[in-house]
Amino acid sequence: MLTLQSVEFCWFILYFNMFSIWHIFAYYINYFGRHVHLDEPGRTDWEGFVTGTQAAAAGGVTTVVDMPLNNHPTTMSKETLELKLEAAEDKIYVDVGFWGGLVPENAQNTSILEGLLDAGVLGLKSFMCPSGIDDFPMTTIEHIKEGLSVLAKYRRPLLVHSEIQQDSESSSELEGNGDPHSYKTYLDTRPPSWEEAAIKELVDATKDTRIGGSLEGAHVHIVHLSDSSASLDLIKEAKRRGDSISIETCPHYLTFSSEEIPDKDTRYKCSPPIRDASNREKLWEALLDGHIDLLSSDHSPTVPKLKLLKEGDFLKAWGGISSLQFDLPVTWSYGKKHGLTLEKLSLLWSQKPAKLAGLESKGAIAVGNHADIVVWQPEVEFDLNDDYPVFIKHPSLSAYMGSRLAGKVLDTFVRGNLVFKDGKHAPAACGVPILAK
Numbered sequence: 133m134l135t136l137q138s139v140e141f142c143w144f145i146l147y148f149n150m151f152s153i154w155h156i157f158a159y160y161i162n163y164f165g166r167h168v169h170l171d172e173p174g175r176t177d178w179e180g181f182v183t184g185t186q187a188a189a190a191g192g193v194t195t196v197v198d199m200p201l202n203n204h205p206t207t208m209s210k211e212t213l214e215l216k217l218e219a220a221e222d223k224i225y226v227d228v229g230f231w232g233g234l235v236p237e238n239a240q241n242t243s244i245l246e247g248l249l250d251a252g253v254l255g256l257k258s259f260m261c262p263s264g265i266d267d268f269p270m271t272t273i274e275h276i277k278e279g280l281s282v283l284a285k286y287r288r289p290l291l292v293h294s295e296i297q298q299d300s301e302s303s304s305e306l307e308g309n310g311d312p313h314s315y316k317t318y319l320d321t322r323p324p325s326w327e328e329a330a331i332k333e334l335v336d337a338t339k340d341t342r343i344g345g346s347l348e349g350a351h352v353h354i355v356h357l358s359d360s361s362a363s364l365d366l367i368k369e370a371k372r373r374g375d376s377i378s379i380e381t382c383p384h385y386l387t388f389s390s391e392e393i394p395d396k397d398t399r400y401k402c403s404p405p406i407r408d409a410s411n412r413e414k415l416w417e418a419l420l421d422g423h424i425d426l427l428s429s430d431h432s433p434t435v436p437k438l439k440l441l442k443e444g445d446f447l448k449a450w451g452g453i454s455s456l457q458f459d460l461p462v463t464w465s466y467g468k469k470h471g472l473t474l475e476k477l478s479l480l481w482s483q484k485p486a487k488l489a490g491l492e493s494k495g496a497i498a499v500g501n502h503a504d505i506v507v508w509q510p511e512v513e514f515d516l517n518d519d520y521p522v523f524i525k526h527p528s529l530s531a532y533m534g535s536r537l538a539g540k541v542l543d544t545f546v547r548g549n550l551v552f553k554d555g556k557h558a559p560a561a562c563g564v565p566i567l568a569k
Contacts, residue, residue, distance in 0.1 A: 135409075140504075142441055145300070147310070149290075151321060154483075155261070156288075156377065156529065157348070159168065159533055162367075163272060165432050165489065166197045166426075166428050166429075166485035166486075166489055167197065167199065167201065167204075167355060167356075167380070167382075167428035167429055167431075168184065168188075168196045168197070168198060168429050168430075168431040168456055169198070169201070169202050169289075169430075169431060169432045169433065169452070170183075170184040170185070170198045170199075170203070170228075170392060170518075170558075171184075171202050171203050171433065172203055172216070172219045172220070172223075173201050173203055173204065173205075173215055173216065173218075173219040174204025174205065175202055175203060175204055177435050177525075178202060178432045178433050178434050178525065179524065179525050180223075180307070180437055180525065181219065181220050181223035181224050181228070182223050182225075182561070183523055183524060184196070184431070184456065184525075184527045185223070185224045185225040185226045185228065185561070185563055186225050186523040186552075186557055187456045187457040187522070187523040187524045188226045188456055188457070189225045189226050189542060189544045189546070189551045189552040189557060190457050190521070190523050190541060190544070190552055190555075190557075191456060191457035191459060191461075191543075192459060192460045192506030192508055192541040192544055193226060193459070193460070193461055193506075194226055194494075194502075194505070194506065194544060194545070194546050195226060195227040195228070195229065195486075195491070195494055195504060195546075196226060196227075196228055196229070196259055196456075197228070197229040197230065197231055197254060197258060197489055197566075197567070198216070198228055198229070198230050198231065198368035199231055199339050200230070200231050200232050200233035200238070200253075200257055200268070201233065201257075201263060201265045202265055202432070202434075202533040203216065203219075204267070205267060206233050206235075206265065206267050207214075207230065207231070207233055207248075207253070207266045208232065208233040208235055208237065208244075208248065208268075209233050209238065209244050209247060209248055210244075210247040210248055210250070212250070212563065213230060213232065213248060213251045213253060213303075214251070214259055215335075216230060217565055218228075219567055221348070222560075222561055223561055224558055224561050224563035224564075224565070225546075225551050225552075225558065225562070225563050226544075226563045226565060227494075227502075227546055227553065227563050227564050227565075227566055228323050228563075228564075228566065229254045229489060229491070229502070229566035230252070230254065230552070230565075230566075230567075231253055231254060231255055231256065231257045231291060231569075232249070232255070232256050232257070232260035232276065233256065233257055233258070233268055233442045234256040234271055234276070234279040234290065235258070235268060235269050235271060235314070236269055236271060236275050238270060239275035239276075239278040240278065240410075241277070241349055241432065242282060242419070242491055245279065245282050246282060249282070249283075249286050249288065249568070250268070250427075251567070252567025252568045252569070253288075253567075253568065254288060254290065254489045254490055254491075254566070254568050255283070255288040255289040255290060255353075255488075255489070255490075256279055256283060256289075256290050257290075257291040257292075257293075257355075258270075258271040258275070258276060258279065258290065258291075258292055258293070259271065259292075260272075260291040260292060260293060260294055260296050260333075261293065261295040261296060261297055261326070261330075261403075262297060263293070264450070265376075271335040273334070273336075273337060274292065275545040276292065276334070276337060277347075278335055279349050280337065280340075280341070280350040280352070281346075281347060281350070282350075282351075283350045283472075284347050284348060284349035284350040285339075286349075286568075287349045287350075287351075287490075288351075288490060288568065289350075289351040289352070289353045289378075289489075290350065290351065290352050290353065291353045292330070292334060292352060292353070292354060292355065292356075292412065293355055293356070293357050294327055294330035294331050294334060294354050295322065295326040295329075295330050295403065295404055296326055296329040296333070297328040298325055298329060299324060299488065299498055300327065308403060312391070312439065312445045312446055312447040312448070313395050313396045313400075313444045313445065313446065314395055314446070315390060315393040315394075315395070315397075315400065315446055316390065316449075317446060317447065318374050318401060318405060318446035319390050319406075319407070320403050321447070321497045322403060322404060324358075324359035324361060324362065324407070326404070326414045327357070327358060327359040327363040327404055328359065328362045328363045328366065331354065331363045331366045331367060332366060334354070334377075335366050335367065335370040335375065335377065337352070338370055338376065338377045339370075339373070339374035339375055340531060341375055341376035341377070341411065342373070342374045342375060342376070343374065343445055344386070347465050348376075350376065351376040351377070351378070351488075351500060352375075352376065352377045352378075353377070353378045353379070353380070353430065353488060354367060354377070354378070354379040354380070355380055355430070356380065356381060356382050356385070356402075356404065356428065356430050357379050357380065357381045357385075357404075357415075357424065358381070358385050358404035358405060358406070358407055358411070359407070359411070359413070360405065360407075360411045360412075360414035360415045360418060361411070363539060364379075364414075364418055364423065364424075364563075367379050368423055369406045378425040378426070378488065379423075380417065380424065380425060380426050380427060380428045381415055381424050381425050381427065381428075382425065382427065382428055382429065382453070382455075383429070383455060383458075383459050383462045383463050383553055384392050384400075384406060384431045384453045384455065384531065385407070385412065385415055385534075386412060386415055386416055386463070386466060386467070387412075387462055387466050388406045388531065389406065389407070389409035389411075389412050390406055390407055390408045390409075391408060391409060393406065395439075395444065396443075396445075396446075397441075397444070397531075398439055398440055398441060398442025398444060398445070398446055399439065399441070399451035399453075399454075399529055399530065399531040399533075400453075400454055400531050401446055401449050401451045401452075402430070402432070402451045402453050403454075403519070416467075416470045420471060420472065420476070425484055425488075426479075426480050426481070426484035426485050427459075427463060427480045427481055427485075428450075428485065428547040429455055429456050429459045430453065430455075431451065431453070431454060431455050431456035431459075431524075432451075432452025432453060432454070433454040433524060433525060433526060433529065434450045434452055434526075434529065435526065436526060438450035439529050441528075443556050451492075453500035453530070453531055453533075454524050454526065454527075454530040455530065455531075455532060455566060457522060457523060457533075458516065458530070458532045458537070459538040459540065460481070460506070460508070460539060461482075461514075461538060461539035462478075462532060462535075462537060462539075463477060463478060463481065463540045464510055464537075464538060464539040465537045465539065468538075469470075474510070478496075479480065481494045482494075482496060483495045483496050490568060502546075502547045503545055503547055503548035504545065504546055504547065505543075505544075506541055506543070506544050507542045507543040507545075507546040508539055508540060508541045508542055508543075508544060509539070509540045510538060510539045511541075512538065512539070513536060513537065513538045514536070514537060514538075514540055515525045515535075515536050516530075516533050516535045517533070517534065518533055518551070521555045542554065546562065546563060547562075549562050551563070
């Protein structure tokens, strides 16, 4: 393993990073992807460790943390984590950590949950609504509290998909009243009130995570926030009172708006859904003001037959945005219009995600840290078209294809090893699985 202290050329890199010399040919930053679905074992036709981590390297991502679903079996025990580690052997081009799943079965069995944490997952993930995966059932707030009581001992986070279906909604509202080919029909089935209801329950629980509380040491992290209004206000208030809680949003919520999504283009379907342009601008404001803590990819690929591109049925299509290779240029392309700086970009994509995952040797270009570095040209624009080298398994399913972006990745180093250069990967995968100790 190489660190910045042991790699001579990195002193030059560190010098330019510290002094922000904006007119040099290329910029050197550290970039961390914390929320991805690589789908292996079990669903390598969706993605897989090889294509997923090659896409990460090509996008300047030096570390990813893999979600406990949509692989099969889902990662809910020591044994299923071991299956994932076996599947990853000699296949990962960047470093990969792992989240475990919190589901009713292990929430009610402390020994299973502790075995999973002892085996090295960096934290846990749960859903407060159906996940879409049969072997990853949703959790209630009581399950979540049980999980937090165990996580408090380990001082690792719980990541929560925060949506709760409202009992007051009719079946026709849930199934969609309008044309299934219209994005608005889908949007209306998952209103902001779903996010607000879930977060209300969570912030009632997080009061016990304060210093001296019964859950001190536990931390709740809200994944992929879409609602910039009441849901965000609840989290801001919880932070003010000292709860251990944080929040992220994703590039697709900062890039797209519901008004712009074409009929039948199911590439844009995800949950929570992409909302209107006014909501998008409020998310940017909250992000740059520090109320949203960090960014994540939520790279969630699938196979073409589940995305239903020909049918264009938003109500039946699989939800998820394929984005891992594009997150850095997308964030930069749209962020600079809102005043995003390179320093803020690094904070949102590197320092804070690494801190959340408990990875002290990552997230910043600093003496003693892993030499994880991306060399890129933020001024260079390029078109994401069929001629551009894309490494995710199903490029045509990404909503970003057809975009013109700024910020071309030249080289990616992981622990001092050159893993990507000029459109080509290293001949052998040299990423390292990351386990909590």
